[in-house]
Amino acid sequence: MDQFILQILNGLDKGSAYALIALGLTLIFGTLGVVNFAHGALFMLGAFVAVTVSNLLTLSHKVVDETRTDFLGNPLQVDVPYLYDFFGQAAGDTIIDWAVPISILVAIPIMVAIGFAMERGLIKYFYKRPHADQILVTFGLAIVIQEIVKYFYGANPIPTPAPDAFVGSFDFGVVLGFDPNAIIYPYWRLVYFFFSVVVIGAVFAFLQFTTFGMVVRAGMADRETVGILGIDIDKRFTIMFGIAAAVAGLAGVMYAPINSPNYHMGMDFLVLSFVVVVVGGMGSLPGAVAAGFMLGILESFASMSAVIDLLPGINQIIIYLVAIIILLTRPRGLMGRKGVMEE
């Protein structure tokens, strides 16, 4: 039972990342009709916003420490962050420690701006082109973004820790009446799950309860009629692209302490997220979220050694296997609507 609960927790955590990325993908597809293969790169850029903020907060000047030597035997040059000079060491350390949460505030405008630039600068020219062209150009864009990030940050992962307050794990076992250590789960992963629930809730609330959201939903349902009513739906869809970029970016920022960011991390999530979108149903926001969590949980269970012993290799194919079964039984995905991507 404890293992069951543990894998459910794991699945919800994995599913959080899938759901957030798939939500953004679906928003873009549902509004602009664009299959955006650069969406994983936006997730990666979000993580690198956290890296950059962390680097900026630790910007330092050198102070020579005559009592120590470096690896060449020269007097050691110690890095002293400017924050120490401005706020003192204790306050400086606290600010540096909270680099990732601070990055959330920085990431929102940056990612919205990147989304705007991407949509206005490149993707809008491909609206009327076949999906294959859109896939090629966005995939190419993703590779370019990757290589730019690698040029500036290198190929190795860069550790970006969570604040000390969230280091360690919570012992659910004790709370639920199991033995100590039976169900322990890292604090930051719990934070990630709740954060994703809040972001997903905020996106749905924005679309459901605001006039802007109502117009966007109307545009998603019938773009032409909304246009005839004199509403500039393209402008709103561009804003939605920015919001989708921000959602992916926030997912990336918060993911940075879970796995050290590297330039390739977007690609690692991209294919899975597309499977999530297809399984959930093209253009269906609730479908993307539901499929994200469902596939995350299934992937976690498939990684259990008892399951692998029974079905060797199942951990590597489970998501694709489930996708095949669902598409065979429900060709439009779990919550897909008739007419979407079927012309």
Next chain:
Amino acid sequence: MSNNNFSRRGVLKTGMVASAGLALPQYLRAQESGFTNAPGASEVILGFNVPQTGPYADEGADELRAYELAVEHLNGEGDGGMLGTFSSQALEGAGILGRRVNYVTGDTQTKSDAARASARSMIEKDGAIMITGGSSSGVAVAVQALCQEAGIIFMAGLTHSNDTTGKDKRANGFRHFFNSYMSGAALAPVLQAAYGSDRKAYHLTADYNWGYTTEEAVRTSTEAMGWETVNTVLTPLTQTDFSSYIAPVLNSGADVLVLNHYGGNMVNSLTNAVQFGLREAQANGKNFEIVVPLYSRLMARGAGSAVAGIFGSTNWHWSLQDAGSQAFVRSFGTKYGFPPSQAAHTCYVQTLLYADAVTRAGSFNPCAVDEALEDFEFDGLGNGPTLYRGEDHQCFKDVLVVKGKENPENEFDLLEIVEITPVAQVTYPADHPQFAGGALGTCNPGA
């Protein structure tokens, strides 16, 4: 209507004649010398095949820095580095056999097919006489086989799988780097001393060749000293989040987690294991422990503070105090501003060893080089007295057992040497079961 004078047949004819013309001098030289890519009188070209793109690009960049430094030293530039400490004093900083050393580079991308293509290009188009480099066993095995077919010497870079000098060994291939067996043999006694003989280990193993040989080596060595292996789980090479593999470990009855992972896999699995509180946990009435059989400083940097207190093994470390290591660190550090990695060290040493073998043999012929390297004993290159064993072309030398530092002073000061395991403890017979299969064969001079 087109008015150009080209015809398909004309272009083909011209292309064939031009190709034949370009290839002729090389062919004639090969026929004359009896081996592939015999160098001219003034210059010899070495081929450095390293990952310049892909996940190991930083390791590849460090390898390339080391190669450039080796070329400088061979040509008599810079401070000479290890030329002054190398026990064989055949190299004088005047190139190799009087020829100035030049080099070409290829990008392995850490993909076997790409690595073979770049090595082939350097051999066929650039005339490289020797290929060296790489950061993966899959690449090493693939390029080694290519070099055997082409009649070129391959001096492997970072490759740790037993198979490189085991079932996939080749007469034209040589490995200075240590291997999985040596990691297991060096680590086991240190682990026994630190954690006792009554331990239960859980292995997470990357699902590819290197993972299998490392798991087998560590499992065999630790079981021999009394540890029990409670479970071994293969993890996909593409896995990024290991939480679902790590979460069940604490309740498996194990009290040690062995992460047979390298590169990004190691960074992520170790980070995840620490996040799940395994370092603070208790199991079977003991502190739970984590072991990383193969450490790399570049990778350890990616894992950050997660490496603190965790044992592993490494081929070389910049903090070694012997004269050779100090000379190399001084040269590298002065030129680039930071200490070299173990990948840089093995690549630098391999280049010097090749140049020295050519010089002692008095010929670039791969078979002469082969003979000069086989059973060659040397010292002064950073690992103590070393033997290049003739039976399998594996170097035998001391192995370092290291531990992640609790309070590193900077981004390079991540590992501390716990023990220098003497070579006798990591030496094995050439027909050891972990290296079974395959045959060295005979050297191929090509041409």
